[in-house]
Amino acid sequence: MKNVVFIVDITLKGSQREVGRWAETRSDPYIFCTKAWKKWCDKNDCELFVLKEEVLPHSTMPVSWQRYYIFDLLEANGIDYDQVMYVDADTIPHPDCPNVFEMSDRKFCFVHNEGSYDWILRSIENYGKYFFDGHTIPWTDYFDSGMLIFNEKHKEFFHNIIEFFHNNRENLLKVESEWHAGTDQTPVNFLTHTLNIDYKRLPYEYNMCDMFRKELLNDNMTFTDWGWIYQYNSIPNNKDDKLTFHWMEKTYNHLWKDK
């Protein structure tokens, strides 16, 4: 029974305006992600599972929500798993990144989303008002759903997430396009608290999002000397995701090419 790293790398036909982050142009650099994680998995005796096809048509369920079918997918593919780490397709690990599965305490693990708190707090307040009866969640524990660790005991939690989506589908799709305050991330943050899921917060270095804001994304590759898992999001002036490609390719060549 192995630990599994799970990546969703689905390419949809259409422009980014039409199909969002899964458009062909945007998913071009994801090859560096899957190649790097494959090597990391080999080094750490883990299995890599990449979802290349939609579980449901994205018109029914946006791709970002489909990750929560992971338990069904693993079972359908006959994969015997212990713990699972989901990572977004715009991440790359450092070759020396410690085996994070050993840090989980077998809890639901995530990394706090450091970044634009205007976006985060708006998202919390908006979803809180319209989907969670005015509740709030501890904002300093708000997580980026681009890196999650879980195991079999979280099966019911993930089914609850899927159920939540289907029960609220119409409104969720409406507010996603109106607020631009995320897709699955904020609702899943809320569900973690409303369902009393025991969680562990890992340090920023295990999902380094919004690196530009922290002035780490520079040509000295400082970020590669700082932490372990890099997420190439929130890069300013990133027309057609060319900068994502640039940084992911550069990181891959810097860290992994000769490994």
Place this chain on the structure above:
Amino acid sequence: MKKNVVFWVGVKNEKYSEKYGGWDWMDISRKTWEYWCKKHDVIFFPFEKPIDDDLTDYRINWQKSIYCFDLLDEAGIDYDQIFLADATCMIKWDTPNVFELTNHKFTAWRETDNLNWVYDSIKGYEDFFSYKLNKYDYFSSGVIIFNKTHRDIFLEFKDLYLNNVDKFVELQDKIVRKGTEQTPLNYWVQKNNVELNLDLPFSFKLTHIHRKDMFHYNWQLNEDVTPFFVKYGYIWVFNGIPKDQRTEVMSQVWGLVGYNYDDEHFLNKVIHKDKWCKTTSRKFKEDVLRIFKDRKMDNCIEIGSCRGDTTRVLAECFNKVYSFEQSSDNITYIKERCSDVDNVEISQSDVYDSNFEIPDVSVAFVDAGHSTELVKKDITRFLNKNPNMVLVFDDYGQKDKSIRNAIQESELGISRYIGEYNGFSFKRLNGEQVSLEGREGVICNL
């Protein structure tokens, strides 16, 4: 008797006044800390005059660190814990007593804003200290809490500096150029195996507010223009902005929140839920005040005024407040609470008596009977009187859901959630500690 101390650093150096856009911001910071210290019975100890006048070799940031214990000893203060806070910080009026959260450890907060700066600073001092710093424990030195057990660490840190002044000044001003005492203090603390508490939420150290996009408010819901840092932060650190704009920024903030630090302000005179369970929270009252402050032409009814703490807030919002309360003891309280206003008409009566008549009002604060049936009855009769009447409810988030059920069963849509959030805890009259399961209150028909 030992007391906790806020060691506040606010040295005004006229030589640099222009660079810092004057020093008025220090006065603003000071007012907030003085208020908070008084509230929590903490000694406010201002460090305003340098020990050494050579501020090139002995920067204020160094002096605060190396002379802190000397100054407290000299002043004869019997201290327990010491909160060292720069004048760049303002503390929010309702910040909890953070000394109670430290576990009596050296408490600090990770520095994660400009990590490239941190990286360069760590690297810059690595050779001097011949030590591999754990960068994940790197903290800001602008807000730190320590105690008597750390005295020797700081005194030895003083010796280290005094024995190496020239080297430190060279590293600081010519070679590394990344900060003053912060990185050396991080090295010193780690080298000496000081046990750190870095686990308190960073709402206690809200640095780089601009970088975090927290000067904004929720422009999408557009219900509350309070900036995010005020709503969600406890200690606001005005760094990472141009130094000469600090006075302007902090003055604007003071203009927005200054009244909270005024003991004579009515919000500071009435009782809140954290002290007495039967009333509303301060946040509830603030929300009511914010939402209804422009309704001076309207009249309001409050059924179940209890001791009149919320009544006093309603008096601030409306032309006239009709206050109804059944208990004669409470009537005495209401009269006292509202003695400084003349727009509250207080009646002692049973609002469920057949003789009760609803006056001509446009807003009703429904807080009398708490059973689902009675609240439903209130909703029906108020809306029968005026279908456009705005209804405000307390206790929406209480465990038994009686108010929530009444609103739902009446098919009344919720316009705003107000007051404290789920998880807010308070003591019942019998001493039992309970938590709200949902929002404290709601407004319907707004």
